[in-house]
Amino acid sequence: MIAAGLKLGLEMFVFTPQDVDYRQHRIHALFYNTETKTWSRKWTKFPHMIFDRCRIQRSRRFEQLKRFRSVYGHLTFLNRPLRNKWTVYRTLQKDERFRPHLPATRFYESMRDVNEMLKKYPLLYLKPINGTGGRGILRIERKSDGTLLIQGRDRNRRIIRPQRISYTVLHARLSTWNLKEQKYLVQQGIHLKLPNGRVHDYRMLVQKNGAGEWEMTGCAGRVGSRGSITSNLHGGGKAVPMRTLLLKWIGDEALADSVQQQAKELGEEIAAYLEKSYNELCELALDLAIDRQGRIWLLEVNPKPAREVFAKAGEKETYRKAIIRPLEYALWVYQENRNRKRKRRQQSNKSAFLVDDGNDSTEADANVNPER
Template sequence: MSQPVLGILTLYLNNARQLEEKPVYRKMIVEGRKLGLDVFVFTPADVDNRGQRVHALIFDPGAGRWSRGWRPFPDMIYDRCRIQRSARFQQLLEFRSKYSHLAFLNRPLRNKWTIHQTFEQKSRFRPHLPDTLLYRSSADLRRMLKENPVLYIKPINGTGGRGILRIERPKHPAGRFDMQGRRQNRQIIAPRRVSLTELEAIVRRWCLGGRFLIQQGIPLRLPDGRVHDYRMLVQKNGEGKWELTGMAGRVGARRSVTSNLHGGGHAARAETLLKEWLGSGEKAAQVIQSAGKLGLDAAAFLEESFGALCELALDLAIDREGRIYILEVNPKPAREVFFRAGESDTYRKALRRPLEYALWLYRNKVAPPPPKKSAEE
């Protein structure tokens, strides 16, 4: 009997056909072989002109080498494609539309603003949402500054901490606003002080050509001045059920307004970081338990709202009182945070779970729910 086949769908980063997560895909292919699952990697650009087969990227664990080969379409598709500003992303949208009848483990989520609005519809999630507004004019900025001492300006489709501004209101009415941030290339913008008029002009220019959110800033600075938050991963298991895989802390680089690892941050065990932050191991354990329940509820609700998911990362802010806030969600999460935090078992579990879920789908011939309208774009 032939092995079930899973195709990891991704996008090339450039014309040199480089892949951002190739080392991760190699590990997943090795784990897949142990489970009896044949795994290969492909992009929409690798589909032949007749749309019947793909020029797959194949890894041979025995030889330790990558190669290319023509393969039929896989039984299931694991979509790892993130938003790009490129013709490659348009190819992806066309692929998803043309082959929507295939068995996708996961479908794209909507943008951050739509997800925020979706969460707001349910009382379960409202206490865990920072005050958030879609930026349309300086009036929106002034309103949010009046209600919140710290704000973040972030793109509705951004990832990796790119394109984010942090603004802190002065303690005195005549004072100047503290501003710092990260550009789209992750370059740190050094702190500076500006007047309200200057700030409004800066934000207008920052938001040109895209849509941005204004979000309440949760106090997250550690005693050394670095910001921190928590990455929680929930995934479908080998029985098709949502399960908490793990949670880890992220501490930002010096002078950074975000905690992203790609921006120079480092990872820490959630229990250790949260105990230091809250001052109590017992309180930390209670908060982690509550966060896990929140994550499982959020994943089930978003899947019900937008279509099939197999995993979801939630970036959480936890204030000094232990209140949990959902900063954003990511349906295409990296899992390196667990490896960097020294949690190798959790990291391996994070790699294997999508594969175990794919096998469960295949064996039970369960078709994931179809996509619900368009998403991401």
């Protein structure tokens, strides 16, 4: 990203809140030399814009991040923090355009939530409201013989092998996960297993372009590793082109074309709507499920997406665009800020001219610097 930024005339550096000198308002930042391919540190002043890539996490580092955001919240950020999964779900649910694409979801308060959801839906996912990378997710499937098939990944992303249990021991099994303390969601599951038994979904990247408008950059398919209930690449999944996977799943070219177009429009609409709800955003990743009938389901929204899914799917041009678009958007933001400042100065000068009763128009006009 830094190498691409240089070609656009942007000087970029990397820093964490721990690198900030709050007294002298400077940063001990990391700079990358594209010629020697080495990193070095040096003190620098604050940049014109900040691209915040920090995720929500329970750690001392996150407390440092919150302090930084509170002290320097007046600076220009390309993106602001998005809310947790539950808040985002409730926000999207308010708009009738998105309701048909949202799996039924509850905030976990007691086992009653799980039991009532299991009566309605044969498949459930339990996921932490701030989790990433498939950590701490459980899958519960109601089988025809009355038993439950439970599997998932622990909080270290290790696979939990499938186990058949009865309803009577479900509560005891889930109590070890501290669902209430950790804040979990109970979500309707969508059947996404391929003929080989592996789950799959789609990762869509929607970004602001060089004109400040939301645009889908790309969408790739993801296939989970053997025995995994998620498709995350960090959990051993693999990436494939969306159309390749969609055709295998649906088997109808015309329907696949229609689904791809619908997904694009849905992704761009969701991004624009969430930005109106939660301040400035620069990019969002949408995890989508598509059922056999071609219905699109939004599984979750990720405000700090990785981009390697496109490189691993063999879509090098899409990967290149995914790198460059935030930089082109940054240039647009910078220019917009300059234009706003120029207009404010012009308005200020104009106001000074209008209240200056002590001079004639020629003298007052001469005091206005047309270059400012």
